[in-house]
Amino acid sequence: MPQHERDARLAVSTVIFALEPGVTPEGAERVASDRASLWIPLVRRLRDPGEGRWALPGGWLGAGEALEAAAARTLEETTGVTPRFLEQLYTFGAPDRSPGERVVSVVYWALVRPEETTGAIDDPNVRWFDPDDLPDLAFDHNAIVDYALTRLRSKLGYAQIAHSFLGPTFTIAELREVYETVLRVHLDPANFRRTVEASGALVETGEVRTGTRHRPPKLYRPAEAPTGDGMFRVPIAPHLRKSPS
């Protein structure tokens, strides 16, 4: 048996995905758009290892502190973001992932609604990035974000998680925009509506999205007890898939 890893330190990090309507990234800029975009917050490291690089929000596990509590605390301390819940994503522990010492990092993630980001710290050392167009991050954090993106895109295909990006009620067009943004596809609106309505995953609230439109769209919420299995597979034809930018 090899020598025990007595000196490994335990860290937590968090990948926060937020969807913002009406904005798309152009290089490092945010420009107004009729589309939405996906963003993650990163924190600039102020000391070595990786001083000056951007990194996932996180920190050390506290004495007597639960893993998820540590993730929520370090996220709040570094970014001001407070998701309603965090989910454990994966634990990264390659022996060489942090120079000089062995660090095992338990990574949490969350898909957040716009209002969950309102406490975000206004600080030049906290910035929101396009997760598909990141600079060289500290440690193995590029690989962690790539893993989280893959899981997000995969999970969107079989689990009803897309509404996590939206408010408690939403229109079907807003839900479609989540799929289009995260999966980088164009979806046929009528086909998407039929699939979603047939799935039993949503219920009508009886209200509509008020505004200036002639026919205000209906508002839906996730079904608490979905009919059938409450799942649907999003109808994505391969030729509609956008190539990654």
Next chain:
Amino acid sequence: MPQHERDARLAVSTVIFALEPGVTPEGAERVASDRASLWIPLVRRLRDPGEGRWALPGGWLGAGEALEAAAARTLEETTGVTPRFLEQLYTFGAPDRSPGERVVSVVYWALVRPEETTGAIDDPNVRWFDPDDLPDLAFDHNAIVDYALTRLRSKLGYAQIAHSFLGPTFTIAELREVYETVLRVHLDPANFRRTVEASGALVETGEVRTGTRHRPPKLYRPAEAPTGDGMFRVPIAPHLRKSPS
């Protein structure tokens, strides 16, 4: 910020699920049956904490050792079982999960074919248990097995993992037996066959299971490039679900 958890130790543990045809558990006994059953190997602890209790195979993370390598090594050392691959399941780190010291345990899991258990150690301190009928295990290992069972049953519903329990080729009846055993349901054979055949998840090998039967059943293997999305949802009517024993 709370005091850092300088003294946390990193452990790995593994949940191995094996499916054995023709045997079902009756209390602590194994009896011949026309059904199959699910088993997991446990190891009796020879020292405190938890001396004398059964626990998941595992051990300490080695210096310079990758997490998965540590899981495979400790599994082999304690049980002799060598799965072709392990997958990370979840990391358990509640502050009070191990008496006297803080231990964070990265848990791996595998669904194994019968031949992957052939090296299993013949030792009274290694025993295969019915995961739905376990004694009080050491630490939080009952909760870990329950979590693994929930994930297994859930994942069987949307991912094509059932064949991991079988050899490289199998009959549709053998595949159905996996679903029936793991999900504790009865499935209509004709309905199951139609669903699987329509999914594109399997291809015929052109061979049959030879034996004494008048019409030997066809052998299938998982499709490398499934037609469609290669997934199917198993047709389980709620009233067919067996109540847990």
